[in-house]
Amino acid sequence: MLEDILYQISSLIPSSAEFGNMSSEDLPLAVVCCVLGAFVLTRFTGSLGSITVPVNYSALFIGVTVANWALHGLDLPVDKMVAQPVLIALIGMTVASFFMMTWLKRDGWKT
Numbered sequence: 001m002l003e004d005i006l007y008q009i010s011s012l013i014p015s016s017a018e019f020g021n022m023s024s025e026d027l028p029l030a031v032v033c034c035v036l037g038a039f040v041l042t043r044f045t046g047s048l049g050s051i052t053v054p055v056n057y058s059a060l061f062i063g064v065t066v067a068n069w070a071l072h073g074l075d076l077p078v079d080k081m082v083a084q085p086v087l088i089a090l091i092g093m094t095v096a097s098f099f100m101m102t103w104l105k106r107d108g109w110k111t
Helices: 002-010 027-042 049-070 083-103
Strands: none
Touching: 027 049, 027 083, 049 083
């Protein structure tokens, strides 16, 4: 079911739209993961006012794009349609979230 929804969304994206080495089939999955991750990351980072969520989203999306570029030739023994792109997206978002948590420290947290 999830694969069908992602495939329908990815059919709306032109096939020439490549972000790094991320295919147009993986792009909707990366966007959904980044949106959810940005809201979760907002809880752990400092506040920039109304641009906190967009800044977190941008950092996570850059992390996903760099992870897809860096791990392009990786062949994992998992489902290639959903599991592998999610795993690579999580790796990139984890690295980006650590960067954001060190850059935007919450007030009152000890270093």
